[in-house]
Amino acid sequence: MAPRDNFAPPSPTANLSYNSQSFMPNQAQNRAIAPELSTVVQKLRHARTVLVLTGAGISAESNVPTFRGEGGWWRSLNPADLATYSAFQRDPRLVWEWYDYRRGLIANASPNLAHRALAGLEGSAREVFIITQNVDDLHESAGSHRVVHIHGSIWRVTCLAEGKTYEDRRVPLPGLPPTCACGALLRPDVVWIGESLPAASRAQVEDYFHESWIDVALVIGTEATFSYIGDWALRAKRSGALLVEINPNPTVLTSYVDVKLQGKAGAILREINKSLSLDPPGI
Ligand code: OAD
Secondary structure, eight states: OOOGGGGOOSOTTGGGSOOTTOOOSSHHHHHHHHHHHHHHHHHHHHOSEEEEEEOTHHHHTTTOOOSSSTTOHHHHSOHHHHSSHHHHHHOHHHHHHHHHHHHHHHHTOOOOHHHHHHHHHOBTTBEEEEEEOOSSOHHHHHTOSOEEETTEEEEEEEETTTOOEEEOOOSSOSSSSOBOTTSOBEEEEEOOTTOOOOHHHHHHHHHHHHHOOOSEEEEESOOOOSHHHHHHHHHHHHTTOEEEEEESSOOTTGGGOSEEEESOHHHHHHHHHHHTTOOOTTO
8 A cells, every 4th residue: 555655756846947948027027028928918908707717736736636647656757656536446555545635635725826826817797717637626625606617626535336425525535435424435536538528618618719709828837738628728729819928838739829928827917907906815
């Protein structure tokens, strides 16, 4: 049995340290990024509808590890052992140990500047719709109102016998693997590799695309490994949105975006909000 600390990623802070090229809100770098940043600010100033696609990178500054970047889970752990249904069938306790460990990390995490700035972007004349791949609820804790968790929630569990899903926020869980009152095994209410996206979340996204004329689409802190992320980003662009990527590194989407803001999400989004004279709580 792997003790909990065996799940510690190689260097939990390493993904915060590769920002030599990053946007920093100092004068020199402001000048370098000013044209790109100002394009985004101008568009956001008049935007009524903003789509935001987020991934693990937006929670990195809250010390929640990413998956593929430096210090990411998949640098030292094999997703086939921890994030598939067959891994769960093989060793539910091992899978639950990893989730229990992550629940502990997330329970201690607070929303960072990036989460708070996105919440501050919402306003009476501007609607912000967030599709997140993250299973934490840091967007909601920051105050964002319209958030779809396309990969589920680490705070919910599903009974394998009854199929019912409910919230369980106990950290650590009292026994692993956890079981339902009916005696059956519980699984985390998350999407594992190879599983379909939750139909209800997918429907929410589809409804949004049908009902909304998107002015700006921000893709923040994701490798866009899964094709639906790229599809949604490009769909927004095709329908006229300015497509913006915020990430310290290039991704598969970079060559398709209208504007790339290279750097950490917290500093960049704070600068955007300041330029829009928005004052989110705590910034
Ligand atoms: P990844 O770990 O694949 O990518 C994280 C991205 O965040 C990278 O592109 C980093 O460059 C970027 N990044 C790191 N720090 C950042 C910062 N401070 N500001 C902005 N960007 C930063 O995470 P995802 O793309 O979210 O799925 O991964 C998607 C899915 O793969 C996860 O939901 C999970 C995983 O397997 C499942 O488990 C099904």
